[in-house]
Amino acid sequence: MCGIAMLIFGIIAFVKGEFKLTRNRVVRRGPAYAIGAMLILPLPLSFGVGLVYGAMLTARHEQLDVKQLSEKLAPIELGIDVFCLLVALTIAAVTAKPVRKRRPIEDDYEDQYQEDEPRKRRRDEDDYDRR
DSSP: OHHHHHHHHHHHHHHHSEEESSSSEEEESHHHHHHHHHHHTHHHHHHHHHHHHHHHHHHTTOOOOHHHHHHHHHHHHHHHHHHHHHHHHHHHHHHOEEOOOOOOOOOHHHHHHHHHSOOOOOOOHHHHHHO
């Protein structure tokens, strides 16, 4: 299950070029692509390890027992997942930067409305004497 989540987050990071570490910290561009690759990597790496192990058993003319195979390969797959996750999180922790707050978009119509209003004349001390 963890491998599937890593695969999904890796694809998203690789496509968008952005990886959100926390709500306030984000990784962009090159490091985000590296994080995406590290999160995608466990699937083909586990497949390759299983393929090589199966080929070794076949070369020795041994029977492939599914239960024995899963018992031996499960810890290896878990190690690959944990290693790739730790490398990805280390890259993210080192290269993450604070999120820049976006400035609110000013409404053009409000600016025009304010410009169309006549400006009030400043009252001087002489204006009080005229009354």
